[in-house]
Amino acid sequence: MVRWPQMASIDFVLPWLDAAIASMPLSEVWPTTIGLADFGCSEGGNSIAVMQRLVSAFRKRSSRPIQTHHIDLPTNDYRELFKNLRPEGRPVFEAAETYSAAVVGSMYDQLLPPRSIHLATTFNSIAYLSRRVE
Numbered sequence: 001m002v003r004w005p006q007m008a009s010i011d012f013v014l015p016w017l018d019a020a021i022a023s024m025p026l027s028e029v030w031p032t033t034i035g036l037a038d039f040g041c042s043e044g045g046n047s048i049a050v051m052q053r054l055v056s057a058f059r060k061r062s063s064r065p066i067q068t069h070h071i072d073l074p075t076n077d078y079r080e081l082f083k084n085l086r087p088e089g090r091p092v093f094e095a096a097e098t099y100s101a102a103v104v105g106s107m108y109d110q111l112l113p114p115r116s117i118h119l120a121t122t123f124n125s126i127a128y129l130s131r132r133v134e
Contacts, residue, residue, distance in 0.1 A: 006046050010123050014053060017119070021057040024118065031116060034058050034066045039107040039122040041070035043077055044084035048092055050121055055095050058118075065097040071111060074104050 026034075036054050041047035051068045058066055070081060085092050085100045093100060105111045107122065 006123055007049070010046055010050055014050075017050075017054065017121070018057055021054065021061070021119065026062055026118075032064060033116075034062060034064050035069065035112070035117040035119075036066065037069040037071060037103075037112060037117045037120040039071045039120065041072045041076070041081060041102075043080035044070055046123060047081075048084055050123075051100075052093065054119060054121075055093055055098050059095050063097070065099065066093075066095065068093065068098070068100045069103050069112060069117070070100065071103040071105065071107065073106060076104075078102055078104075 036051055036058075038047040038050060047070050051070075055066050055068070070085070072078075072081075081102055085102070091098070091100065103111050
């Protein structure tokens with residue numbers, strides 16, 4: 001199995017994400033769905049691996065529905081992402097009441113409703129800047 005540099009950086013921060021989820025207050029009122037987002041999902045391999053871990057961690061704390069959002073630019077190969085989200089025609093997330101969606105756009109734009117996401121990730125895509133920052 002090939003280990004890509006992106007997965008090495010992801011492995012480094014996964015314990016921090018686990019700790020964040022374990023200590024995160026989960027309001028029983030807002031929102032009714034636990035929202036997760038990955039900005040720069042590419043074809044989904046790493047994004048899905050991370051989301052599977054996050055879904056598992058949240059499942060230990062709540063039985064509420066979970067919505068994963070896999071986000072990338074319009075030029076992304078979404079065909080591969082969709083195949084990876086539904087291998088063999090079934091959802092990749094086996095946890096009950098877990099749903100996935102693809103969102104098209106730049107991470108610098110408002111892509112999701114306010115107060116809809118509990119945890120967002122981005123790995124290596126943050127190195128891409130649409131404009132020079134001074």
